[in-house]
Each structure stands twice: as C-alpha cells, then as structure tokens.
Amino acid sequence: MEAITVRELNKTFKNGKKALHNFNLTVSQGEIFSLLGQNGVGKSTLINILTTYILPTSGEITIMGYHLKNDSQSIRNCISCVAQHTSIDKHMSLKENLQFQGRLFGLDSATIQARSEELIQAFHLTEYCDYNVSEYSGGVARRLDIAMSMISHPKVLFLDEPTVGLDIESRQILWQMMKTIQEKFNTTIFLTTHYLEEAQLLSDTICIMKDGQPLIQGSMEELRKYFSEPVIRVELNTVDDIAAIVERLNAQDVIKHVRVEEKTLYISVDDSSEGFAKSNLLLTENHVGFCAIEIQNPSLSDIFLKFTSQPIKMNL
Ligand SMILES: Nc1ncnc2c1ncn2[C@@H]1O[C@H](COP(=O)(O)OP(=O)(O)OP(=O)(O)O)[C@@H](O)[C@H]1O
Numbered sequence: 001m002e003a004i005t006v007r008e009l010n011k012t013f014k015n016g017k018k019a020l021h022n023f024n025l026t027v028s029q030g031e032i033f034s035l036l037g038q039n040g041v042g043k044s045t046l047i048n049i050l051t052t053y054i055l056p057t058s059g060e061i062t063i064m065g066y067h068l069k070n071d072s073q074s075i076r077n078c079i080s081c082v083a084q085h086t087s088i089d090k091h092m093s094l095k096e097n098l099q100f101q102g103r104l105f106g107l108d109s110a111t112i113q114a115r116s117e118e119l120i121q122a123f124h125l126t127e128y129c130d131y132n133v134s135e136y137s138g139g140v141a142r143r144l145d146i147a148m149s150m151i152s153h154p155k156v157l158f159l160d161e162p163t164v165g166l167d168i169e170s171r172q173i174l175w176q177m178m179k180t181i182q183e184k185f186n187t188t189i190f191l192t193t194h195y196l197e198e199a200q201l202l203s204d205t206i207c208i209m210k211d212g213q214p215l216i217q218g219s220m221e222e223l224r225k226y227f228s229e230p231v232i233r234v235e236l237n238t239v240d241d242i243a244a245i246v247e248r249l250n251a252q253d254v255i256k257h258v259r260v261e262e263k264t265l266y267i268s269v270d271d272s273s274e275g276f277a278k279s280n281l282l283l284t285e286n287h288v289g290f291c292a293i294e295i296q297n298p299s300l301s302d303i304f305l306k307f308t309s310q311p312i313k314m315n316l
Pocket residue numbers: 013014015017018019037038039040041042043044045046
C-alpha cells in the first residue's frame with residue numbers, strides 16, 4: 001500500500017506566487033523518501049500541505065488511505081512532523097518533554113511511560129536524562145525532538161532538514177536514528193535535505209524538484225540510468241604533456257570529452273567498458289604514467305546538478 005499519493009497538486013499563495021504546479025508524487029509504505037531541490041523550489045510548502053498545516057489550491061492527496069480534503073483529522077492522528085525549529089521545552093526534563101508530547105496525543109500514562117522508555121533506549125538517550133535540557137548540544141536536542149515525534153508511533157514521519165547545521169558526528173547519529181525508525185518502528189520517513197550524500201545513503205526513493213514540480217523520481221539506481229554518462233577517472237603521475245594526451249584521447253570515437261583537474265583526467269564516454277579499455281590502451285601505448293584508473297558511477301551530486309541546471313521533466 002502507498003503511504004502518500006499526491007495528484008495534480010497546485011498551490012498559489014495569496015500574493016500570486018505559484019509554489020507548486022501539477023505536482024505528482026507517490027511514497028511507498030515503510031520507505032525513506034527524500035525530497036531534494038534548491039532553496040525556494042517548494043519543499044516546505046509541500047510538507048506544510050501534507051501535514052495539514054496549510055491548504056492546497058487544488059489537487060488530490062491521500063495519506064495512509066485517508067483523503068486530505070475530507071479526513072484531515074485521521075491524517076493528523078497517523079503522522080508526525082519535525083520542523084526546522086525544535087519543539088523542545090527547555091524548562092522541562094527529557095522525560096517530561098516526552099510525557100508532555102504523549103499527553104498532546106491523548107495517550108494514557110502507562111503507554112507514555114512504556115513508550116518513553118522504549119524511545120530513550122532505541123535512540124541511546126539514557127545518559128542525557130539527568131542533564132538539563134537547556135544545556136543539550138544541537139545534535140542531542142535534535143535527537144530528543146525526533147524521539148518526541150515518535151511517541152505517538154506515527155505511520156509517517158516528516159523530517160524537514162533535520163540535520164541542518166549539525167556537525168558530521170551528530171549527523172551520523174541522526175542517520176542511524178532514521179534507519180532505526182524505519183526498521184524498528186516500520187515508519188515511513190519523508191525527508192527534505194540539502195545534503196546530497198545523506199539522501200544517497202539513506203533513501204529508498206529520491207525525488208528531485210525544481211520550480212514547484214518534480215523533475216525525476218526513483219531509486220538511486222533508476223536515477224543513475226537516466227544519467228547515462230559513465231566517466232573514467234585517471235590519476236596521472238605528472239602534468240607534463242597533458243595537453244597532448246587530452247588531444248589524443250579526444251580523437252577517439254568512444255570518448256565524448258575530457259575534463260582536466262590538476263593531475264586528474266575525467267573522461268566522459270558512452271560505454272564504460274569500451275571507454276575504459278580504449279583509455280587504458282592509449283595511455284599505456286603512449287607511455288603516459290598513471291597511478292589509478294577507474295570507472296566512476298555518477299554521485300547524487302552529479303545527478304542533482306545535471307537535473308536542476310536543465311529545464312527537463314522525466315518520468316521513471
Ligand atoms: N506564505 C507565503 N506567501 C507567499 N509566498 C510564499 C509563502 N511561503 C513560501 N512562499 C514562496 O513559495 C516558494 C516556495 O517556498 P518554500 O519555502 O516551499 O521553498 P523551499 O524549497 O522549502 O525552500 P528552502 O529550501 O529554502 O526551505 C518560494 O518562492 C517562497 O518565497
């Protein structure tokens with residue numbers, strides 16, 4: 001079953017600004033879904049609509065089978081959202097914050113107690129129970145924020161740039177936390193992020209959007225297929241005669257173009273095996289010294305830049 005379906009969604013603000021145009025999207029149950037796009041493309045607007053915070057102008061949305069138009073209360077009961085600003089009360093302890101959140105969801109004391117213990121353990125928060133919440137680092141505060149959002153055992157969790165501004169260690173802990181949420185609680189995660197390696201590492205499905213529309217949606221493997229330009233990376237021993245080497249490489253039919261960065265060649269080819277063999281042979285025959293040669297798969301950064309810098313629309 002699908003966790004979220006969005007069909008022909010439009011949002012125009014009162015000032016006439018069109019934030020979303022005929023937006024279509026499907027999120028499967030239990031997956032980590034990442035929404036990527038540059039600043040101002042409409043990510044927060046979409047989250048605000050899906051979490052019933054603002055109304056769409058037109059379009060059909062279902063979350064866990066409930067229609068947003070006529071059953072928004074059922075949707076609110078089965079989702080949770082961690083916005084960009086933390087919702088922790090710094091005058092209360094970690095456990096009091098969890099209890100408060102549980103009461104907001106109408107849970108009874110025994111359930112709140114059991115779930116608080118479960119979340120503290122699952123997210124390794126025990127050692128912070130005795131500290132003053134106001135003294136927490138940004139990373140620990142964010143972990144508590146996410147733990148609080150899990151007290152209701154939501155079916156869908158929305159995370160709007162949860163790792164922004166955190167150091168790499170804190171981000172890695174949050175990545176683990178997201179995996180735990182997916183695996184232990186079977187919660188679908190809808191994530192927005194500007195960190196492409198984070199999306200690449202965590203996501204089952206990625207959607208890249210631009211100007212209020214999805215450009216492409218699919219798994220990392222599916223996205224790679226559309227970015228069908230393998231690159232051979234060669235690490236030369238020296239930059240001597242580099243121009244002559246580039247000229248010879250460019251003269252080969254199988255090679256599309258060569259980019260040079262200091263002592264590294266990035267050779268774009270149509271066919272990775274043929275391109276690799278030809279490049280290797282040409283360098284060896286010409287006695288060009290190199291210490292590494294490899295076929296590089298495009299990273300999510302390559303795909304993101306390719307798609308967001310071109311006015312194209314694709315469906316997988
Ligand atoms: N309440 C509003 N009234 C008018 N325009 C708005 C409103 N909220 C957002 N916008 C505009 O809609 C567009 C999409 O904004 P949105 O905040 O959804 O982008 P975003 O992708 O979340 O950006 P960021 O990554 O910077 O958070 C922007 O041009 C923004 O200025």
